[in-house]
Amino acid sequence: MAEGNGTKESPWQLKTPPGTSDYSMYKDETRTPPVLVCQVGTTTLLYDLRCIEDLHAMLKAHGDWIELGSADEQKPAKEGTVEAWGRSPDNPVGGWYGLKKGLRGRFGMYLPPLMEALGLVELEHNAKGNRMRAK
Numbered sequence: 585m586a587e588g589n590g591t592k593e594s595p596w597q598l599k600t601p602p603g604t605s606d607y608s609m610y611k612d613e614t615r616t617p618p619v620l621v622c623q624v625g626t627t628t629l630l631y632d633l634r635c636i637e638d639l640h641a642m643l644k645a646h647g648d649w650i651e652l653g654s655a656d657e658q659k660p661a662k663e664g665t666v667e668a669w670g671r672s673p674d675n676p677v678g679g680w681y682g683l684k685k686g687l688r689g690r691f692g693m694y695l696p697p698l699m700e701a702l703g704l705v706e707l708e709h710n711a712k713g714n715r716m717r718a719k
Contacts, residue, residue, distance in 0.1 A: 588608070588610070590609070590610050590611050591610055591611070592610050592612065592621070594610075595608035595609055595610035595621075595623070596608060596609045596610065596698060596701055598694075598697045598698060598701060599697060600693055600694070600697065601652060601693070601696055601697060601707060601708065601709055601710075601714040602709060602710065602711050602712070602714070603709055605624070607622060607623060607624040607625075607694065608622075608623045609621065609622045609623070609694070609698050611633060613633070617632050617633065617634070617683075618632075618633040618634075619631060619632065619633055619683060620632075620633050620635065620636070620695075620698075622694050624694070627687065628684070628687075629682065629684055629687045629688075629690065629694065630682070630683040630684045630687075631681050631682055631683065631691065631694075631695065632677060632681045632683060634676070634677070634681075635670070635677075635681040635691070635695060636695070636698070636699065636702070636704070638675065638676045638677070638681075639666070639669070639670070639695060639699065640699065640704050640705070640718060642669060642675070643705060643716065643717060643718035644718040646717075646718075647717075647718075648717060649715040649716070649717045650664070650665065650666055650715060650716060650717065651664065651665045651666070651713065651714070651715050652665060652666045652667065652692035652693065652696055652714050652715065652716060653665025653666060653667040653668060653692045654666075654667050654689075654690055654691070654692035654693035655667050655689050655690070655692070656689045656690065657680075657682065657686060657687065657688045657689035657690075658686075658689070659689070661689075661692075665692055666691065666692040666695070666696065666716065667689070667690075667691050667692035667693075670682070670691030670692065670695070671688070671689070671691065696714070696716045699716070700716075703719065704718065704719060705717060705718055705719055706719060
C-alpha cells in the first residue's frame with residue numbers, strides 16, 4: 585500500500601513498476617474534469633480522474649494479464665497494451681486520458697502502481713515487460 589491518502593497535502597507516494605523511480609499522485613476534484621495530478625521530479629502530468637474506474641472496468645472485462653506498454657506521447661503505443669487503451673478512440677473518453685499536451689503519454693507507467701496501491705489490480709515488477717490484471 586502506498587503512503588499518503590491521495591490529497592495535495594498527502595499525495596500517494598509511488599514507485600514505477602520496475603521500482604526504479606519515485607513519483608507521487610493526488611486527486612484534484614476542483615478541476616473540470618476532475619484530475620489525477622502526477623508529479624515526477626519537476627514534471628507534472630495530468631490524467632482524467634475517471635481513468636481509474638474506466639481502466640479497472642476494462643481490465644475486468646479483459647479478464648487476464650495485459651502488458652503495460654508505457655510510451656511517451658510522441659511515440660506510438662504497442663497494440664493491445666494499457667498504454668494503447670489509454671489513448672484509443674475506442675476507450676470511454678474517446679482518446680487520451682492524459683490532459684497535458686506533450687505529456688499525455690506514460691499512462692501505462694504511472695496508473696498501474698496507483699491501482700495496485702488502491703487494491704484494484706495485481707501488477708508485475710520486472711525490469712521490463714510488466715503486466716497487470718484486475719483483482
